[in-house]
Amino acid sequence: MSKGSVELIGVSKRYDESLAVKEINLKIPGGSYCCLLGPSGCGKSTTLRMIAGHEAASDGDILLNNRNVTDLPPRERGTALMFQNYALFPHLNSLDNVAFSLKISGVSKEERHSRARKMLDLVNMERFAEAFPEQMSGGQQQRVALARALINEPEVILLDEPLSALDPFLRARMRTELKRIQQKLGITFIHVTHSQEEAFALSDQVVVMNHGHIEQVDTPVGIFTRPRTAFVASFIGGHNIISGKQQNNQFSPDKAVTIELPQSLHSDALQERTVSLRCDRIRIASQPFEGALKAVARIEEVEYLGSYIHLKCQVGEQLCLSVYQNDADFLSHPFAPGDSAYLGWQNDQLNPLQ
Template sequence: MQQAATIDIASLTKKYGDDAVAVDAISLKIKAGTYCCLLGPSGCGKTSTLRMIAGHETATSGDIRLGDVVVTDLPPAKRQTSMMFQSYALFPHLDLVDNVAFSLKMKSVPKAERRAKALDMLKLMHIDQYASRRPAQLSGGQQQRVALARALITSPQALLLDEPLSALDPFLKVKMRQELKRLQRELGVTFVHVTHSQEEAMALADLVVVMSNGRIEQAAEPREIFHRPATAFVARFMGDHNVLAGKVKELDAEGALIEAPNGASFRIPGADHLVVGETAEAAVRRDRIAIGESPTKGLGFTGHVRNVEYRGGSMKVTLDAPGVEDFTVYAEESAFDSAPHEVGQAVPLSWSLADVHVLKPTAH
């Protein structure tokens, strides 16, 4: 394998026509040997970003650097990257060896050499025993391994994956996640993986890049994303925090008091950007909220139970409250069973100031 390369994106923009901005002047550095996941909802710009890195989409403006080379205007074959498409696109009439060796055939590598390299790649994927089979004779997971082998045989400096697990069933997705992580560790290649699955990104990535409306909301390690979401979008999209918002009413040594639109008040820690009279947003972890305990002033409220779901080991309790949108609590199963709450019931909710995380102002 070739040495992994750092991917450096500077002010990268992609427009379709005059008005449709798919990627909006993003800058990102993915260090060599990193497993990076581009994460976000449909239409956020993650696939357009991946395709521009690969050279399958032309950048409207900005630059892409792979190692020491600016590749922005280079064709895909000149970029030292390889892309694994969502459809796998295997040749049905070729056996696995010839499928994997196809790109080497296009480069006029002698038959014996390319077939030997293809067999080595199939061994790396633990499917060399199926070398003489054709794609239709394989399971979905085995077909994916063939597609990976074909993408890696050219010794790319970066492997680009477009939602590679989306077609697999839940059990196989978990298994293939482990395989992808194993491969990335063993090969040391830079992986850039597009997904809309929060769980997938958290399980795989060294670097999670959360995107929305063509922009990067946050780029950080998974634990940083989980514990300290940068914006209200990240807090909501990752699904582990509730967002409280309102005007800053007063500032003191302990932090700030914010007033929600319905008149309720919440305490939040201090932050440099907080100004009396301006809007502030803060996140509270769903699993750090107590149900049934009366709150101290500004550290809780009373909500009405809207829905209860069993999650296996915990209960997901969704509540309504004036001025608070989609407030959810993850309650430990045993604690909930000892004092269950029914739909329509009014219950007090409380949390500690240490579990409140101040968010950056929404820029767009």
């Protein structure tokens, strides 16, 4: 593995009685952008803090560049943590904040200031070198915090929900900025977030976590097209999760509804089955069409969301499907609540869940 690789082997974190992180195994290649994605309390921040060395692992090993760092303090790991609220020192200006780690390691004032200026330049904050944290906006503070994390030339940067304190516009801009800096420096970024949009936009590798364990590790495309569990499918959104009984190829989530499964999911025995189906892969029309469900769907809700429209459809008694229809189709033939409609999809769009 290249420089800046991180590996977790059976890592757990125990707080008194409860397990915050349960024996996770994870390999993050050097120089990649990895997002730990999950709801609050899923153990993603704890995992990050264990990699940083601010939290001791109760069990397991943490390797950095194949070197076991489990028991090393933060400063001997070659990582830098960017705190959620940036933790810029309020009594120092940007320049001195960025130069802090050089100051404590005894670098002369001239040299540390010139290096700090270069870092501020990298994050486009050279004009704010003299500004104190309270005089800067959230986005500006964050850039300074990033410069401060980068100045020691760490091999791994750890970011704890770095964009959550920013407004949506700034968040999108900083996201681009983070990716640009990561690609320019070629170092490993491990980024904790609860936003799937953020994770998809940034990551080479997404790690979806829930209840202290890893649900799925994959590329953003892999996560979105082939979610492994019902949790992943529901957390990333845009998926219908359909449960029912299956025999042979016939899958019935409702008495009145029978869905044909792809050949790969064939099973002779009667069994429970859960599949996911992307909302934007469902075709909807007011007239029956080739391959449409026999059962008629009733439109329950219509939400206009700009480029697409969210239609909530009830099929039979128990099956409720969300459909994303593109706006051109919707505007040429608008549906209203109470309308009848026909739904259909390619059966290879049905993705089995564990």
